[in-house]
Amino acid sequence: xxxxxxxxxxxxxxxxxxxxxxxxxxxxxxxxxxxxxxxxxxxxxxxxxxxxxxxxxxxxxxxxxxxxxxxxxxxxxxxxxxxxxxxxxxxxxxxxxxxxxxxxxxxxxxxxxxxx
Amino acid sequence: xxxxxxxxxxxxxxxxxxxxxxxxxxxxxxxxxxxxxxxxxxxxxxxxxxxxxxxxxxxxxxxxxxxxxxxxxxxxxxxxxxxxxxxxxxxxxxxxxxxxxxxxxxxx
Numbered sequence: 383x384x385x386x387x388x389x390x391x392x393x394x395x396x397x398x399x400x401x402x403x404x405x406x407x408x409x410x411x412x413x414x415x416x417x418x419x420x421x422x423x424x425x426x427x428x429x430x431x432x433x434x435x436x437x438x439x440x441x442x443x444x445x446x447x448x449x450x451x452x453x454x455x456x457x458x459x460x461x462x463x464x465x466x467x468x469x470x471x472x473x474x475x476x477x478x479x480x481x482x483x484x485x486x487x488x489x490x491x492x493x494x495x496x497x498x
Numbered sequence: 499x500x501x502x503x504x505x506x507x508x509x510x511x512x513x514x515x516x517x518x519x520x521x522x523x524x525x526x527x528x529x530x531x532x533x534x535x536x537x538x539x540x541x542x543x544x545x546x547x548x549x550x551x552x553x554x555x556x557x558x559x560x561x562x563x564x565x566x567x568x569x570x571x572x573x574x575x576x577x578x579x580x581x582x583x584x585x586x587x588x589x590x591x592x593x594x595x596x597x598x599x600x601x602x603x604x605x606x
Contacts, residue, residue, distance in 0.1 A: 386540075415594055424504075424586055424599040425541070432592055440593060472540050476594065483529045483590050484548060489540025 384408050388473050388490035395463040395497045403458040403493050405473030412478030414456040415440070415487075416448065418469040425472060431456055432478055463497045470494050502587055502597035510603045514576050519600040521587030522569045528591065530570050532561060535584040535599075544572075577604045 389404045407414065412433050417425040427440030431450040445467060447459040456475075460467060471493045477485040503522045511517055521530065529548045533541035545554050547563035547570060554561045558581075560573040574581055582604050588596045 413592075413594075417596075422601065424584075425596040427593060427595050430593055438592070441595065474540070474594065476590075484531075484546050485590070486531075486543040486546075487533075487541075487588075487590075487594055489542075492538075492540060 386490040405456045407475040411475035414475045416458045417472045468497045504597035518573045527567045531588045533586045579604045
């Protein structure tokens with residue numbers, strides 16, 4: 383059982399380049415989220431989705447786009463990379479429904495992104 | 499968005515010592531979760547608390563949810579080097595958001 387899979391694990395971009403971080407889960411979870419984690423800090427929510435076709439902004443959405451065409455996949459797009467987007471990015475999934483306030487979030491291994 | 503404040507931000511202790519970390523909010527939590535994150539990994543769920551005044555124990559870890567459901571604490575007894583990591587509290591609704599975390603280092 384793979385859980386949540388993120389690719390790539392590491393990426394170096396030049397300022398202004400665009401790229402897509404991939405996230406896939408095989409647990410049939412309704413809810414998926416993207417976070418960034420800066421050195422020594424907690425997780426800040428970028429975008430989230432409560433189901434296929436539904437996305438919404440989190441705490442720090444600027445410079446990022448998402449889409450959710452299937453339950454399994456939730457890619458994160460950097461439109462024009464900036465050094466301020468250097469961070470570790472985590473994708474998470476969890477069950478939704480009436481238990482959404484109590485369900486466990488499962489995280490991927492993270493993508494370490496450096497923008498030069 | 500409900501802001502979660504965690505304290506202390508950093509804690510460095512010797513093996514065998516006890517410690518407590520805190521998570522506070524100005525708003526009432528409907529539920530609260532604690533996660534632990536080890537270096538190079540994603541966070542992993544430790545516990546979920548739902549009822550005001552609830553106490554849960556996980557081996558040497560004791561989690562308490564405040565009576566008013568606006569605060570929570572995590573107490574570790576006789577800390578071990580394996581407890582080293584980042585401890586995060588979170589609250590979940592449609593969004594799952596996290597506090598800034600407490601980074602714990604337990605030295606042998």
